Amino acid sequence: MSLDIGLILAMDGIANGAIYVLVGLGIVLIFSVTRVVFVPFGDIAAFSALTLASLQMGRLPGTIWLVAVLAALATAVEAWSLTRRQEAWKIPRALLFYAALPLLPVGAAVLLAGRDLPVAVEIALALALVLPIAPLLDRIAFRPIADASVLILLIVAVALHFAVAGLGLLFFGPEGFRTEPLTSAIFEVGGMIVTAQVALMIAASVVFSLMLLLFFEHTVMGKALRATAVNRTGARLMGIRPARTGAIAFLLASALGGISGILIGPVTTLYYDSGFLIGLKAFVGAIIGGLVSYPMTALGALLIGMLESYASFWNSALKEVVVFSFLIPVLLWRSLAYGDAEEAHEEIDQ
Amino acid sequence: MRALSSRPALMAVAVAAAVVLPHVVGSFTVTLLNYIGIYALVALGLVLLTGIGGMTSFGQAAFVGIAAYTTAYHTAVMGGSPWTGLVLALALTGLVAAVLGGVTLRLGGHFLPLSTIAWGISIFFLFGNIEGLGRYNGITGVPPIELGPLSFAGTVPMYYLIATFLGLAMLLCANLLDSRQGRAVRSLRGGAVMVESLGVNTFRLRVQVFVLAALLAALSGWLYAHMSRFVSPAPFDLRPSIEYLLMALVGGAGHVVGAVIGATLVTLLKNSLQDVLPLVSSNASQLEIVVFAVLFVLLLQHARGGLVPFVLKRLPRRTPPPPAEAPPLRRRALPARGTPILRVEDAVKTFGGLTAVNHVSFDLFAGEILGLIGPNGAGKSTMFNLITGALRPSGGRILLDGRDITRLPQRAIARAGIARTFQHVKLRPTMTLLDNVLLGTYLRTRAGLFKGALRLDRAEEAQARAEAMRQLSRVGLGDNPYELAGNLPLGKQRILEVARALASDPAIVVLDEPAAGLRRLEKDALAGLLRALRAEGVTILLVEHDMQFVMGLVDRIVVMEFGSKLVEGMPVEVRVHPRVQEAYLGGVA
Numbered sequence: 001m002s003l004d005i006g007l008i009l010a011m012d013g014i015a016n017g018a019i020y021v022l023v024g025l026g027i028v029l030i031f032s033v034t035r036v037v038f039v040p041f042g043d044i045a046a047f048s049a050l051t052l053a054s055l056q057m058g059r060l061p062g063t064i065w066l067v068a069v070l071a072a073l074a075t076a077v078e079a080w081s082l083t084r085r086q087e088a089w090k091i092p093r094a095l096l097f098y099a100a101l102p103l104l105p106v107g108a109a110v111l112l113a114g115r116d117l118p119v120a121v122e123i124a125l126a127l128a129l130v131l132p133i134a135p136l137l138d139r140i141a142f143r144p145i146a147d148a149s150v151l152i153l154l155i156v157a158v159a160l161h162f163a164v165a166g167l168g169l170l171f172f173g174p175e176g177f178r179t180e181p182l183t184s185a186i187f188e189v190g191g192m193i194v195t196a197q198v199a200l201m202i203a204a205s206v207v208f209s210l211m212l213l214l215f216f217e218h219t220v221m222g223k224a225l226r227a228t229a230v231n232r233t234g235a236r237l238m239g240i241r242p243a244r245t246g247a248i249a250f251l252l253a254s255a256l257g258g259i260s261g262i263l264i265g266p267v268t269t270l271y272y273d274s275g276f277l278i279g280l281k282a283f284v285g286a287i288i289g290g291l292v293s294y295p296m297t298a299l300g301a302l303l304i305g306m307l308e309s310y311a312s313f314w315n316s317a318l319k320e321v322v323v324f325s326f327l328i329p330v331l332l333w334r335s336l337a338y339g340d341a342e343e344a345h346e347e348i349d350q
Numbered sequence: 351m352r353a354l355s356s357r358p359a360l361m362a363v364a365v366a367a368a369v370v371l372p373h374v375v376g377s378f379t380v381t382l383l384n385y386i387g388i389y390a391l392v393a394l395g396l397v398l399l400t401g402i403g404g405m406t407s408f409g410q411a412a413f414v415g416i417a418a419y420t421t422a423y424h425t426a427v428m429g430g431s432p433w434t435g436l437v438l439a440l441a442l443t444g445l446v447a448a449v450l451g452g453v454t455l456r457l458g459g460h461f462l463p464l465s466t467i468a469w470g471i472s473i474f475f476l477f478g479n480i481e482g483l484g485r486y487n488g489i490t491g492v493p494p495i496e497l498g499p500l501s502f503a504g505t506v507p508m509y510y511l512i513a514t515f516l517g518l519a520m521l522l523c524a525n526l527l528d529s530r531q532g533r534a535v536r537s538l539r540g541g542a543v544m545v546e547s548l549g550v551n552t553f554r555l556r557v558q559v560f561v562l563a564a565l566l567a568a569l570s571g572w573l574y575a576h577m578s579r580f581v582s583p584a585p586f587d588l589r590p591s592i593e594y595l596l597m598a599l600v601g602g603a604g605h606v607v608g609a610v611i612g613a614t615l616v617t618l619l620k621n622s623l624q625d626v627l628p629l630v631s632s633n634a635s636q637l638e639i640v641v642f643a644v645l646f647v648l649l650l651q652h653a654r655g656g657l658v659p660f661v662l663k664r665l666p667r668r669t670p671p672p673p674a675e676a677p678p679l680r681r682r683a684l685p686a687r688g689t690p691i692l693r694v695e696d697a698v699k700t701f702g703g704l705t706a707v708n709h710v711s712f713d714l715f716a717g718e719i720l721g722l723i724g725p726n727g728a729g730k731s732t733m734f735n736l737i738t739g740a741l742r743p744s745g746g747r748i749l750l751d752g753r754d755i756t757r758l759p760q761r762a763i764a765r766a767g768i769a770r771t772f773q774h775v776k777l778r779p780t781m782t783l784l785d786n787v788l789l790g791t792y793l794r795t796r797a798g799l800f801k802g803a804l805r806l807d808r809a810e811e812a813q814a815r816a817e818a819m820r821q822l823s824r825v826g827l828g829d830n831p832y833e834l835a836g837n838l839p840l841g842k843q844r845i846l847e848v849a850r851a852l853a854s855d856p857a858i859v860v861l862d863e864p865a866a867g868l869r870r871l872e873k874d875a876l877a878g879l880l881r882a883l884r885a886e887g888v889t890i891l892l893v894e895h896d897m898q899f900v901m902g903l904v905d906r907i908v909v910m911e912f913g914s915k916l917v918e919g920m921p922v923e924v925r926v927h928p929r930v931q932e933a934y935l936g937g938v939a
Contacts, residue, residue, distance in 0.1 A: 166640035335456035
């Protein structure tokens with residue numbers, strides 16, 4: 001491997017790593033606030049790219065059906081639980097949040113699809129369409145068992161991924177798509193050729209990571225999320241509703257997933273089930289951060305991006321094996337370094 | 351689990367039905383039954399791992415795959431015998447599981463499932479990309495299993511082979527769960543602190559259970575390879591792993607029989623979905639997984655226990671007779687009454703800048719009850735944790751019967767002879783009183799997983815059961831040893847914890863705020879029990895802030911305040927001590 005190739009691979013690795021950073025941060029965000037290891041995260045990224053691709057081809061994106069199905073289910077679940085608690089008067093409000101709001105972008109998509117739209121509008125529409133997915137899944141699958149053990153929540157999350165990916169095939173079909181490049185500019189930095197697309201991916205990752213940091217450090221909402229993450233009961237006593245902070249965490253994560261998909265869409269051909277591997281690689285990054293530390297997760301995700309890039313140069317068929325095998329030394333390191341601290345296993349409900 | 355092994359008649363009927371079955375149903379059904387048996391073996395491993403041990407793996411299909419590929423390569427490519435293939439398959443799968451479990455199981459409960467997802471996917475890609483393993487085409491021409499003149503090539507002979515392996519595996523697992531190590535496995539769910547305090551190495555036990563589940567998957571993979579005579583990567587992906595987990599949970603993840611019931615239901619459902627779904631959509635196989643996933647989520651939301659407990663609850667419960675008398679377990683030699691048994695020398699514990707325990711020294715004499723009291727925040731609980739090994743001192747020494755135990759881990763301290771109870775009672779509510787107390791005998795017995803599974807532990811087990819029954823009677827809970835611990839009121843649960851501590855034949859018993867949350871009569875009953883134990887020569891250290899409870903009960907008192915020892919002496923002396931009154935009454939007296 002010459003230095004040139006090494007540098008190109010590094011650039012590729014950082015660009016991919018930047019996407020894993022966004023997804024990884026979203027995963028840690030959801031996990032720390034709700035204790036859900038949100039496995040379908042990558043699916044959301046893939047769906048946002050597929051949605052954008054459909055819009056660019058002038059088709060009606062399959063996402064509208066997905067969102068419609070999820071909104072109907074979530075509304076039904078919410079209405080049922082309100083009726084059982086004899087709070088039926090709250091149903092109109094539930095209709096607003098779980099039916100009207102999610103269906104707003106669906107309506108917009110139905111009206112706008114097929115027309116010649118500016119790129120910015122297409123992207124905004126694609127993002128708006130995937131935005132409701134995670135919060136709706138939360139309402140349907142996780143809220144009814146919010147107090148279950150992490151293990152149960154994780155099993156549900158894995159099952160959910162299969163359901164979502166299966167629906168993805170139904171609504172998007174088996175073909176893979178690549179979105180049009182956001183920019184085709186090329187420039188030179190210190191003798192190296194850098195595409196603007198790669199620069200954009202890295203810049204977007206940095207900007208959104210910083211925005212997340214500012215949100216957590218400087219807004220009341222961010223502090224409420226952090227409080228829920230530290231101690232659910234304590235937060236509840238302070239008037240913070242874990243269900244609400246959970247919904248916000250899922251919404252934020254949906255946004256991060258959507259943005260990741262928009263960024264990766266032009267450089268990789270994505271299929272309805274491509275999201276799983278993206279999410280899983282981000283998970284490896286998040287595990288490096290112990291599923292708690294944001295900076296370590298970001299570093300870990302970058303590392304995974306680089307590793308993948310070099311591994312694919314060595315043997316592209318086995319790159320996944322290399323990346324996932326990397327988990328073994330990572331886990332070994334974590335259990336030697338932090339094993340004792342993490343040995344205080346939670347008391348699992350029986 | 352015991353529902354089956356303790357009902358010989360039921361078992362005989364099950365065996366007879368299994369023998370007759372292939373002769374009364376068609377060959378398609380026998381093939382289906384073979385698949386059910388092969389799946390049930392994997393699900394059985396998950397019952398042990400998830401339902402009973404509280405861990406989860408999404409990599410079971412990968413273990414099945416390693417075993418299937420090992421034996422396929424060994425027999426079809428290298429020309430070896432299927433039986434050496436079985437040995438190799440078990441060895442390789444066990445090794446991989448041991449490494450994987452070894453690096454993961456010290457970490458929090460969600461790291462194992464996450465890493466098994468990644469691991470399951472890598473194995474799939476690995477199988478699909480190695481030239482020698484036939485890439486995505488797999489390995490063909492795997493020979494059938496032969497045993498002397500017997501050939502297991504046909505569907506019906508294969509059925510008997512699978513049924514035999516499955517029956518044996520279920521029997522061994524049921525035996526195991528009803529043994530010393532099995533009880534420890536059953537108590538893993540619900541936190542490691544209590545289990546460690548009884549001397550169980552929870553990390554090692556978790557790895558062992560994980561390996562055991564992997565070996566059952568390996569057995570299944572071996573049978574699969576020689577039944578279908580062909581292996582390819584597809585059946586060892588992540589998706590079948592989910593289906594295995596669904597089988598284990600549908601049946602009732604806490605029960606050995608649940609594995610078979612779950613495997614049957616899921617396989618039948620899958621079969622009928624494959625008939626119905628193609629009528630609805632052209633993407634039938636994807637819809638199938640959607641249906642499974644939705645069922646799975648609904649199951650976990652509404653019926654986490656699965657089917658078996660639901661049925662068992664409706665069957666009449668037979669109460670076995672209480673355990674028979676047996677020769678006593680070996681007892682520890684104790685120092686003579688009145689000699690110092692526990693010595694705390696200049697103990698210090700700091701948390702960052704905060705000194706929680708500040709140069710505290712005191713002695714505990716054999717046969718006495720010593721009360722360690724003080725207002726909230728005095729450092730009592732920290733002192734308690736230093737003695738029981740939950741925390742390590744920053745300075746000073748702790749000696750038990752002359753032996754330095756300062757830096758020993760919790761398990762070793764338990765072995766040295768310090769038994770404890772918990773302020774927030776830590777029992778296993780779904781286990782019987784007898785089983786809870788039996789956990790206390792863990793360190794006095796030796797039987798391992800194999801002895802338990804093969805029932806070679808019965809003599810020792812009888813001794814342990816008799817000992818547990820004696821301790822139950824000693825504390826006054828001997829009337830109903832098969833009651834579930836969760837059904838007792840709090841006062842009796844505290845007393846049950848004392849019985850569990852006594853079952854470990856301790857040098858000293860350390861009680862953490864035993865009166866907390868008890869009603870007046872319950873406190874009196876507890877005090878009565880502790881007095882009776884003292885009369886029998888048991889040494890007790892009581893950490894408590896209920897002054898009234900302590901004053902009438904203990905021989906001597908150590909008072910702590912702000913991390914330091916304030917005074918030490920007889921209750922009457924301490925009661926009138928001006929600094930104690932100041933500490934408790936804020937200087938009004």
